[in-house]
Each structure stands twice: as structure tokens, then as C-alpha cells.
Amino acid sequence: MATKRAEPVTIISLRKLSLDTPEPQPKEPKTFTVEDAVETIGFGRFHIALFLIMGSTGVAEAMEIMLIAVVSPVIRCEWHLENWQVALVTTMVFFGYMIFSVLFGLLADRYGRWKILFMSFLWGAYFSLLTSFSPSYIWFVFLRTMVGCGVSGHAQGLIIKTEFLPTKYRGYMLPLSQVFWLAGSLLIIGLASVVIPTIGWRWLIRIASIPGIILILAFKFIPESARFNVSTGNTEAALATLERIAKMNRSVMPEGRLVEPVLKKRGRFADLLDAKYLRTTLQIWVIWLGISFAYYGVILASAELLERDLVCGSRSESETVVTVGVSEESQSPCHCHMFTPSDYQTMIISTIGEIALNPLNILGINFLGRRLSLSITMGCTAVFFLLLNICTSSAGLIGFLFMLRALVAANFNTIYIYTAEVYPTTMRALGMGISGSLCRIGAMVAPFISQVLMSASLLGALCLFSSVCVICAISAFTLPIETKGRALQVSAAGVS
Numbered sequence: 086m087a088t089k090r091a092e093p094v095t096i097i098s099l100r101k102l103s104l105d106t107p108e109p110q111p112k113e114p115k116t117f118t119v120e121d122a123v124e125t126i127g128f129g130r131f132h133i134a135l136f137l138i139m140g141s142t143g144v145a146e147a148m149e150i151m152l153i154a155v156v157s158p159v160i161r162c163e164w165h166l167e168n169w170q171v172a173l174v175t176t177m178v179f180f181g182y183m184i185f186s187v188l189f190g191l192l193a194d195r196y197g198r199w200k201i202l203f204m205s206f207l208w209g210a211y212f213s214l215l216t217s218f219s220p221s222y223i224w225f226v227f228l229r230t231m232v233g234c235g236v237s238g239h240a241q242g243l244i245i246k247t248e249f250l251p252t253k254y255r256g257y258m259l260p261l262s263q264v265f266w267l268a269g270s271l272l273i274i275g276l277a278s279v280v281i282p283t284i285g286w287r288w289l290i291r292i293a294s295i296p297g298i299i300l301i302l303a304f305k306f307i308p309e310s311a312r313f314n315v316s317t318g319n320t321e322a323a324l325a326t327l328e329r330i331a332k333m334n335r336s337v338m339p340e341g342r343l344v345e346p347v348l349k350k351r352g353r354f355a356d357l358l359d360a361k362y363l364r365t366t367l368q369i370w371v372i373w374l375g376i377s378f379a380y381y382g383v384i385l386a387s388a389e390l391l392e393r394d395l396v397c398g399s400r401s402e403s404e405t406v407v408t409v410g411v412s413e414e415s416q417s418p419c420h421c422h423m424f425t426p427s428d429y430q431t432m433i434i435s436t437i438g439e440i441a442l443n444p445l446n447i448l449g450i451n452f453l454g455r456r457l458s459l460s461i462t463m464g465c466t467a468v469f470f471l472l473l474n475i476c477t478s479s480a481g482l483i484g485f486l487f488m489l490r491a492l493v494a495a496n497f498n499t500i501y502i503y504t505a506e507v508y509p510t511t512m513r514a515l516g517m518g519i520s521g522s523l524c525r526i527g528a529m530v531a532p533f534i535s536q537v538l539m540s541a542s543l544l545g546a547l548c549l550f551s552s553v554c555v556i557c558a559i560s561a562f563t564l565p566i567e568t569k570g571r572a573l574q575v576s577a578a579g580v581s
Contacts, residue, residue, distance in 0.1 A: 114342060115341030116341045116342050117339040117342075117343060119312050119315050119323060119327070120572050120573065121339050122331075122343070123250075123311075124251050124252065125338065125339045126251075126330055126331045126338070127251060127334065128250075128254050128334075129333065129334025129335065130333050131329075131330045131333040132249065132250060132254070134306060135245070135249055135307060136258055138300070138303050138304070138306065139242040139243070139245055139246045140242075140246070140261075140264070141265055141296070141300055142202070142239045142242035142243075142265075143239075143262055143263075143265035143266040143268075144265045144266070144269035144296050145206070145209070145239065145269065145297040145300060146239045146269065147265070147267075147269025147273070148269045148272060149209060149213060149297075150236065151269070151270050152273055152289070152290065153175050153229065154384070155274060155281070155432075156277075156281075157175075159281060159285075159286045160225065164221070164222045166222065170222065172532050174226055174229055175528075175532065176532070177226050177233070178232065179233060179525040179528045180230065180233070180525070180529065181230040181231060181234040182233040182236060182237040182521070182522075182525045183237075183522045183526060183529075184522070185235075185238070186518045186524075186525065187515075187518050187519050187522045188518075189201050189205060189237055189238040189240075189241070190514045190516070190517055191354075191518065193244070193514035194512055194515045198241040198248075198309065198514060199241075199304070199307065199310070201238050201514075202238060202239070202241040202242055203301065203304050204238065205239060206235070206239070206297050206300060206301050206304070207301060208231070208238070209232055209235030209236050209238075209239075209297055210235075210294050210298050210301065212228050212229075212231035212232045212234075212235060213232050213235075213290060213293065214290075215228050216228040216290050217288070217290040218287070237518075237521060240521055241514060243259070243262065243501060244310070244505055244513055245307065247259065247505040247573070248310045248311070248513075249310065249330070252570060252571070252572055255502065256447065256451040259498070259502045260446055260447045260498045260502065262498075263443055263494060263497075263498055264440060264443075266439070266494075267439050267440045269296075270436045271433060274429055274436065276292060278429040280292060308329065311326045311327050312510045315343065316510050320343055320344075323343065324343045327343070353515075354519075356511065356515075357508075357515065357516055364565050365507060365566055366516070368560045368561075369503070369516075369564075370519075370523050372560050372561055373500060373520045373521070373523050373524045374524065375527065375553045376463075376496045376497055376524070376527070376557060377523075377524040377526075377528045377531075378527030378530060378534075378550070379470075379493050379496070379527075379550055379553065380494075380496070380497060380527075380528075381528040381531040381535075382531040382534060383489045383493055385535035386535040386539060387431075387486050434483060434487065435483070435490050438488065438489075438491045439490050439494035441488075441490075441491040442462075442494070443495070446458070446462070446498055446499065450498075450502065454567050455499055455506075455564075455567065456503075456564045458499055459496065459503070459558075459561040460561040460562035461558075462492050462496050462499065464554070464558040466489065466496065466554045467558065468551075469485060469488050470547050470550040470554065471547060472485050473485055473486075473489075474543060474544055474547050500520075502568075503564075503568055504517055504520050506568035506571065506573065507566055509573075509574035510573065510574070513573075534546050534549060
């Protein structure tokens with residue numbers, strides 16, 4: 086009689102059931118990066134305060150840079166200066182800017198954006214006040230050069246804004262910073278028209294340093310970049326900053342623990358020329374140099390075209406040289422022309438042009454992308470330079486100059502944003518610093534084209550400006566990386 090084998094079958098079935106059931110795994114703790122936190126917190130009250138305070142660095146910078154334009158006629162007459170001596174002041178300011186732009190960028194990537202920005206404002210305000218006590222032309226040149234050194238660190242304000250703004254807001258908020266540069270330019274022109282004829286240029290310089298001093302006090306409300314802190318291993322400080330922003334914005338932090346790789350290699354020049362960034366870096370340098378060359382070329386050419394009427398050829402040679410002094414020994418063949426109310430009015434009109442295309446610039450940056458938008462505005466700049474060769478009325482010429490100022494300002498807006506976005510945290514400040522340095526080379530060359538070559542050959546000077554803009558347009562169109570909608574990179578390894 087056969088026996089049943091139910092028990093062994095049951096045992097086998099239990100074993101199969103046991104093997105098919107997975108063992109519970111421990112849950113991995115949630116983590117997030119600074120990029121995740123910035124996007125989760127979103128835009129709010131902190132970013133409005135950040136925009137107003139860091140944006141106001143443009144007011145101080147514009148006042149210090151444009152100061153030379155309104156003071157030059159006065160010091161020319163007071164110290165009996167020749168043309169090359171007046172031009173040397175501007176050249177030396179940009180020379181100081183060029184040298185220290187690289188230095189401040191290197192230090193900012195290693196020691197922090199906030200520290201360098203604070204130091205640059207202290208430096209600039211101190212030497213700006215000293216300039217008002219200049220006993221001679223030589224001292225004036227030296228002290229203004231020191232001011233240029235300090236102003237070069239103001240670019241860290243833009244970097245701090247970039248590193249705190251969520252991705253979708255960068256293309257809107259950063260171009261609006263042009264409003265502050267415009268405000269500073271208009272403020273210094275308005276002050277000059279009132280202060281110089283009454284209490285003199287020395288008091289104008291003292292008054293112009295006030296915004297910088299006020300901003301030094303306001304910087305305590307802005308923290309160090311969380312992206313910088315976390316890249317140096319200071320996660321606690323970065324977390325405290327992000328929590329403070331979330332509280333101000335009445336938002337929430339992401340769940341989990343803040344993690345980010347500690348990057349030991351920061352602020353190295355060799356990284357900019359690494360294979361991943363070599364082409365981008367070289368093309369950015371070309372664009373920065375060309376945009377600056379065109380921007381300051383327009384500013385300087387405006388005075389030449391309006392005052393000397395080079396286009397229609399009605400300038401009288403006898404009107405170009407004015408002697409200063411009453412005796413033969415004191416006479417100097419310099420141009421001594423004090424600004425009149427109409428001169429200040431012309432400067433204000435052309436300066437307002439810098440914001441005329443801002444709405445279109447913002448739309449282009451956000452919908453067409455940084456590269457295409459920049460290539461279009463650079464191409465239009467080239468066309469309007471050639472249009473200056475047309476003999477037209479004074480109103481027509483002012484209209485051309487107005488559009489040129491609008492276009493070159495749009496170019497600056499776009500390349501500032503692109504440069505701040507394309508480089509990773511480890512070399513963002515250095516990349517911006519070196520670009521700003523090359524920018525000043527263009528500014529140093531522009532006077533020789535606008536004030537020397539233009540007098541000899543108007544068409545030749547305009548064709549040169551136009552050709553440079555065409556090269557920049559091509560370079561912008563062929564940039565290898567588009568940063569529209571792209572998260573800020575932490576290190577070079579994160580490039581896509």
C-alpha cells in the first residue's frame with residue numbers, strides 16, 4: 086500500500102515561498118544640492134533685496150567711470166592739459182581696472198565673492214575721496230588709476246546675484262540691472278550740470294563717492310554665495326544661508342541633507358583653457374574685447390560727431406584749437422571747451438538710449454537664447470556704425486547714436502549673463518575677471534580710433550568699428566554652449 090508524501094511537498098513549497106520574498110532594504114537618506122535648494126525655494130523677498138543692493142553696485146560703478154567724461158573739460162582748462170594728457174586719465178583708469186579685474190577674480194574664487202566685493206568698495210571709496218584733494222595732474226592720474234583698480238571688483242555683485250537666482254529668473258532679472266548703470270550715468274551727468282558751475286569739480290567727486298559708502302553699510306544684509314561656501318566644504322554656512330533665504334521668502338527647504346563635492350582646485354587660469362572650455366573661453370574673450378571697443382567707441386565718437394560735425398564736413402579747422410592764458414608763456418594749444426547746458430542735455434539723451442532696447446533684449450535672451458540674441462544685436466550694431474557715415478540733420482545723427490547706445494548696452498547685458506552662466510562655480514569669478522580685463526583693453530584702444538583715426542578718415546574708423554562687431558556676431562553665433570535654461574555648473578566635470 087502506497088504512502089502519501091504530503092509533508093515533503095509542503096516543506097518544498099515553504100522553501101520556495103521563503104526564497105521568493107525579498108528582504109527589506111534600509112532606506113537611503115535623502116540628499117539635495119544647492120541647485121536643488123535654490124530652485125525649490127524659488128524667487129521672493131530675499132531676491133528683491135539682493136537685486137536692489139547688488140544692482141546698486143552698478144550705480145556706484147557708473148558714477149565713477151562716467152565721472153571722467155564730465156570732469157575732463159574742467160581739469161583740461163585748470164591744468165592746461167593737451168589732448169593726450171586728458172586721454173591718459175581714461176586710459177590709466179581702465180589700465181588699473183584691467184590688472185585688478187584678473188586679481189580680484191582669482192581671489193574671489195579662492196576666498197569668496199562677498200569679501201572681494203566689500204574690499205573693492207572700500208578701496209574705491211577711499212581713493213575716490215582722495216582724488217578730490219589732488220594737488221596736481223600727476224596725482225589726479227595716479228589716484229583715478231587706484232579708483233579703477235577698486236571698481237574692477239564690483240563685478241562680484243553680478244556673480245552673487247547669478248548664484249542665488251533660480252534658473253528661470255536669471256534671464257529676466259540680470260538684464261534689468263542695466264537700469265542701475267543708467268541711473269548712475271544720469272545721476273553723475275545731472276550732478277555735474279549743477280555742482281561743477283557752482284562749487285566745483287572737487288565737490289562733485291566727493292558727492293559721487295557717497296553711493297559707494299552707503300553700499301558698504303548695506304552689504305551686511307547680503308550673505309556669501311552658498312554655492313561658493315559648499316564648494317569649499319563649508320556646508321554649515323551654506324545651509325544656514327539657504328535656510329535664511331527660505332525663511333525670508335516664506336518658502337520651504339528640500340527634504341534631506343545638503344551634499345556637494347568639495348572642490349580643492351578653484352580659481353586656476355589653466356582651467357579656462359582646458360579642452361572643455363578652450364573654444365568657449367577664446368570666443369568669449371573676442372566678444373568681450375569687441376563689445377567694449379564698440380561701447381566706448383560710441384561714447385567718444387558721439388562728442389566728436391556732434392561737436393565737430395565730421396559727417397557733413399562743415400567743421401572749421403580754426404575752431405579745433407583754443408589757446409589758454411593771456412601771455413605767450415602761458416598759452417597752451419589745448420581744447421578748452423566747458424560743457425554747456427545743451428551738452429549735458431545731449432549726454433542725457435544718448436545715455437537714456439542704453440535702456441531703450443531692454444525689453445526686447447530680455448525677450449531675446451529668454452526666447453531666442455543667449456547666443457542668437459547676442460549675434461543679432463552685434464550684427465545690428467555693425468549696421469548702425471556704417472549708417473553714421475550718412476550726412477543727415479542733427480536730430481537724425483542723435484537718432485543713430487541713440488540706437489547705437491541701445492544696441493551696445495544690450496550686447497553688454499547678454500555677454501555678462503552668458504559669461505556668469507557658462508563657467509562653473511570653481512572658476513566663475515576668474516572667468517568673469519579675465520573677461521572684464523580684456524574688456525578694458527578694448528576701452529583703452531577705442532579713444533585712438535574715435536578721436537584720432539576718425540578725424541583723419543571717418544569712413545575708415547566706422548568701417549573698423551563695424552568689422553569688429555561683425556566678427557563678434559559670428560563668434561557669438563558659433564559659441565559651443567547655450568546657457569538658456571541651463572543649471573549653473575559646480576565643476577568642469579558637470580559640463581554637458
